[in-house]
Amino acid sequence: MLVCLFFLCSNGWGNQVLAAKMSASQKAKAEDAQIRAKLAKAGWRVDRVIPVTMTGYSSETPGMSDKGTCETKLGKGSVSVDPKVIKLWSHLYVSGGYGYGQALDTGLAIQGAKIDLWFKTEEEAIQFGRRSGNVYLISRVSRKRSNHH
Numbered sequence: 001m002l003v004c005l006f007f008l009c010s011n012g013w014g015n016q017v018l019a020a021k022m023s024a025s026q027k028a029k030a031e032d033a034q035i036r037a038k039l040a041k042a043g044w045r046v047d048r049v050i051p052v053t054m055t056g057y058s059s060e061t062p063g064m065s066d067k068g069t070c071e072t073k074l075g076k077g078s079v080s081v082d083p084k085v086i087k088l089w090s091h092l093y094v095s096g097g098y099g100y101g102q103a104l105d106t107g108l109a110i111q112g113a114k115i116d117l118w119f120k121t122e123e124e125a126i127q128f129g130r131r132s133g134n135v136y137l138i139s140r141v142s143r144k145r146s147n148h149h
Helices: 002-010 012-021 026-039 120-130
Strands: 045-059 078-080 092-094 097-105 114-119 131-140
Touching: 002 097, 026 045, 045 092, 078 120, 097 114, 114 120
Parallel strands: 045 114, 078 097
Antiparallel strands: 045 131, 078 114, 092 097, 092 131
């Protein structure tokens, strides 16, 4: 058994075996740590984390516009929010693989801790579906100016 585990780990399969045994809360904590490290490395500070229900949407969907509430053309990273929960124009990072975004739109169905994530095609939006995850409200880390040149 020990030889088998060593073989799995030494061949890169160990991470898959360990990931399969992680609980949902352990996976969420690991994803949170990875996101925070990625954001810090890129010069972003996490101001707040909000657990949300996320739904995909697209301008291709009948009745949807390609302009957001902020009068900007919607595209990858456009997020529809309840402005009572997340201020319009806020910079965001969305868990679950979506990534960076900005709060540029609102919607009738977006109330409370719900967000809609823009996708290029209706098919991509449907494939994303509805999920639970976290929205990280982020801001740029101010870099102190140095007197040294």
